[in-house]
Amino acid sequence: MLEHRVTEPPIVTSGGQSAHFSRRGKLQQRSLMQHLLKTANSFTSTELLGRAPGLTVGRVLYRADRSSSNRDKKLIKIRDAPRLKRRSSAVSVSEPGFEFSAFAKSMDVLNIPTECEKSWYLALMAPNVKGSHYAWLDPSRLYCNQQAFKDCVEDLVQPFQNDTIDIIAGIDAMGFILGAAIAHRLGKGFLTIRKEGHSCVETKRKNYSDYTGQEKVMEMRTDVVKKDLRILLVDQWIETGGTMEAAIALIEEQGGTIAGIAAICIEDSKGGKRIKEKYKCSTCVPDHLQPQFNNKYLESFKAFKTKFPDMQNKSE
Ligand SMILES: O=P(O)(O)OC[C@H]1O[C@H](OP(=O)(O)OP(=O)(O)O)[C@H](O)[C@@H]1O
Ligand SMILES: Nc1ncnc2[nH]cnc12
Known part of the structure; x- marks a missing residue:
């Protein structure tokens, strides 16, 4: 070992x-x-x-x-x-x-x-080589490494270790991976917040738009969140904050309390800053790397060989 x-x-x-x-x-x-x-x-x-x-x-x-x-x-x-x-x-x-x-x-x-x-595993992330239709970076590569995944989850959980949390909620789709891992780590249940059209039970719906600029709808079942239920809300990433703010609204409108928010990265966008000011947040990005994440280009990407020359030379 x-x-x-x-x-x-x-x-x-x-x-x-x-x-x-x-x-x-x-x-x-x-x-x-x-x-x-x-x-x-x-x-x-x-x-x-x-x-x-x-x-x-x-x-x-x-x-x-x-x-x-x-x-x-x-x-x-x-x-x-x-x-x-x-x-x-x-x-x-x-x-x-x-x-x-x-x-x-x-x-x-x-x-x-x-x-x-600390946060060594962020260097395992892969760049986006396919354009703006996709999320800008690919954190999912780090989930493949057992130690990276474990350290990432530990870092996200750490600030909430001694807090009262009743349940973890995760946002469809990539938020399910970290959210479920965090729920398991904290010994809590897991509530899915889904993209439209996947729920066969009664739901509340919320319109929102994200970094793509498209109008979208998310849904949450109505039989879980009650007044004062304390929820740790998890997603993979917060870029404009549109997705996270919609999920927050769904929870708060049903009387739930946001105990905290966890995401690998919260960008310094208007929405990202608003969320950081209002809620207790945990991310994996140390201060000195935050500008690279805001620019959606990490120094570590230089080690990737790619057939896309534009990407290879992006920061040179
Ligand atoms: O802050 P925003 O601009 O709203 O963007 C953040 C959202 O974008 C990504 O999801 P996306 O729907 O692209 O992909 P996924 O279904 O793979 O999670 C990410 O996982 C967040 O959910
Ligand atoms: N995975 C991701 N990487 C960078 N920006 C994002 N915005 C939304 N998802 C993202």
Whole structure:
């Protein structure tokens, strides 16, 4: 069984040839790289930040020792390291007073890193290469990785751990995946909020429009939500907030109380901000990544090979 340890986010340095490890003495970058490559047979995990013609960007997680503060942690990009690129697993090196992990291939969807920063699993997400008819990003890729899925659910549940919650509600369709997992984790029941036309029982309906701009209808059964029932409302994503606000209205109009809202990402849209101000929310996106999510393009997408050149070059 692999030990899987989530660390606090390290400080990210600017990448490039100049990255080195001499701040605390001992190893210069060159000798460290030689050391990493020599001792590369016992490694267990990988991460590749990006690839461009003639360039490989990997990451080295530098920690002075296990008990060190964030100040002593550095994430350093290694450029032009073709041998690292060919490695299929991570490299761990221990020097007296030093601990290094180098990663070369995180985009393997089933890979479970032995050591990783908080929200590491977001790098498993895939970009949208098919246009605006589809949701902009594809978080479902991270659900395929057992550890990523577990860590994601834990992160979403964490702020509500000690709150009174009677039931979890999830929004059709992708909200069912996280919602049901959260319900199971908290030992609660699960209420489905459905897109129109799938319910054979009495429902309340709500018109709304979402990021596509289309007029849509959602439905919720009328025999569950009673006055003061405390509901944790879950969806995969909040972009314009149209979908979530419709679900909130359905619940509140029946007397239910929104105990909280959980989604992988709540974008800083008008609707997203309104929801964050009014309700207790949990998301998986750390502050420093929020601008990338708002722009619908993550740095980690550079590691994807795609036949769609527009997407590959989007942020370059
Ligand atoms: O904040 P909004 O602009 O309203 O968008 C958010 C909604 O869009 C996505 O669902 P979508 O209906 O695209 O797909 P799904 O059926 O696969 O969940 C997402 O899962 C949210 O439900
Ligand atoms: N999965 C998703 N990714 C990005 N934006 C979205 N908006 C709605 N769903 C989304």
